[in-house]
Amino acid sequence: MSEYQLYCFGESGNAYKAALMLELCGLDWSPVFVDFFNGETKAPEYREKVSQLGEVPVLVHDGKHLSQSGVILNYLSEKTGKFGAANKNEEYEILRWILFDNHKFTSYIGTRRFFLEFMKTGDNEITKFLHERITGALDIVEKHMANREFIATPSLSIADISMCGYLYYGDELRLDLAGYPNITAWTDRIAATEGWKHPYDLMPREKTL
Ligand SMILES: N[C@@H](CCC(=O)N[C@@H](CS)C(=O)NCC(=O)O)C(=O)O
Numbered sequence: 001m002s003e004y005q006l007y008c009f010g011e012s013g014n015a016y017k018a019a020l021m022l023e024l025c026g027l028d029w030s031p032v033f034v035d036f037f038n039g040e041t042k043a044p045e046y047r048e049k050v051s052q053l054g055e056v057p058v059l060v061h062d063g064k065h066l067s068q069s070g071v072i073l074n075y076l077s078e079k080t081g082k083f084g085a086a087n088k089n090e091e092y093e094i095l096r097w098i099l100f101d102n103h104k105f106t107s108y109i110g111t112r113r114f115f116l117e118f119m120k121t122g123d124n125e126i127t128k129f130l131h132e133r134i135t136g137a138l139d140i141v142e143k144h145m146a147n148r149e150f151i152a153t154p155s156l157s158i159a160d161i162s163m164c165g166y167l168y169y170g171d172e173l174r175l176d177l178a179g180y181p182n183i184t185a186w187t188d189r190i191a192a193t194e195g196w197k198h199p200y201d202l203m204p205r206e207k208t209l
Contacts, residue, residue, distance in 0.1 A: 001030075002028045002029050002030040003027065003028040003029065003061065004022055004027055004028065004029035004030075004059060004060070004061050005029065005030055005031075005032050005059070005060040005061075006018055006019055006022060006029055006030070006031050006032065006057055006058070006059055006060075006203075007031075007032045007034050007050055007051070007056050007057060007058040007059075007060070008031050008032070008033070008034060008056050008057050008203045008204075009033060009034050009035070009036050009037075009056060009203060009204065009205065009206055010199055010200045010202075010203040010204055010205030010206070011036075011037075011118070011169075011199075011205065011206060012036070012056050012057070012199075012203070013106060013109075013110055013165035013166035013169065013199065014055070014056065014057055014069045014106065014110070014165060015056045015057040015069075015203060016165050016166075016168075016199040016202065016203065017057070017069040017072075017073060017161055017162050017164075017165040018057040018059055018069055018072045018073065018076075019031065019057075019199070019202040019203050020161055020164075020165075020196070020197070020199075020202065021072070021073050021076050021077075021083070021158065021161050022076065023195055023196075023197055023202060024082070024083070024156075024161070024193060024195045024196065025076060025080045025082050025083075026195065027076070027080070031202070031203045031204055032060075033203075033204040034046075034050075034056050035206070036056065036206070037118070037206050041054045041055060041056065042054060050065065051065065051067050052067075053067050053068075055067060057069055057072060059072045059075070059076075061075075069102075069162060069165070070098045070099075070101075070102060070162060073098070073158035073161060073162055074158065076158075077158050083156055083157050083158045083160075083161065084157065084158065085153065085157070086153070090152065090153050090157075093152040093153065093159070094152045094153065094157050094158060094159040096152070097151050097152050097159035097162070097163060098158070098159055098162045100137075101159075101162045101163045101165075102162075104133065104136075104137045105134075105137045105141070105163060106162070106163075106165055106166055108130045108133045108134045108137065109134055109166045109167075109173060109175070110166055111130055112127050112130040112131060112134060112173075112174070113166070113169065113172055113173050113174065115127050115130075116174045117172045117173075117174065131175075134175065138177075138180055138183065141163070141180075141182075141183055142180045142181075142182050142183050143182075145182035145183060145185075145186050146182055149186070149189060150186070150189075151163055151186075156190065156193060160186075160190055161190075164186075164187055164190050167183070167187045168187065168191070168198055168199060169199065
């Protein structure tokens, strides 16, 4: 059995953050497929045995079940000494971007994709609202990335790994990122990191099962 197990599914950008971190750190890990689209995260057994929060990702290590991608990234960074902060200021900066990501970036991008790509709702009041929020967040990140290579620190950190979680799903996002050259250069830079893999090459995918 691998040292680390990650409850995940390929379509989950939140799970991808943890999967990418495990991979970039060269850790011995394996995915445990969660059948999200058929309601597994809502099942009482999942909530009792895997995650009280009813979500992926969940990382199992050393008898612990860790949930929330930000916690998992932090845990793995502490365990490996990789992609973390060099000092207190960097630590706060990394935390700041992970919190921004969870509230205003990933959450809106992932939810809108869920409506449009998986629920096939077509555009409606909700997706339009989300698009406005996403555009606002993208503008902030685009400006921030104008004169820097990575989000929070001089080199790749867990803040980048968190923020980029949904940005490799291409057309599934139904977002035009062409007007965001700094963001595109940044995601290309992350993708050029040794060991980087696309979400669908790291985690089992519902559609292919
Ligand atoms: N803030 C959480 C978000 C996790 C999350 O929303 N995961 C989704 C999949 S991408 C999920 O499992 N949703 C199940 C549900 O809400 O029922 C994290 O970063 O881990």
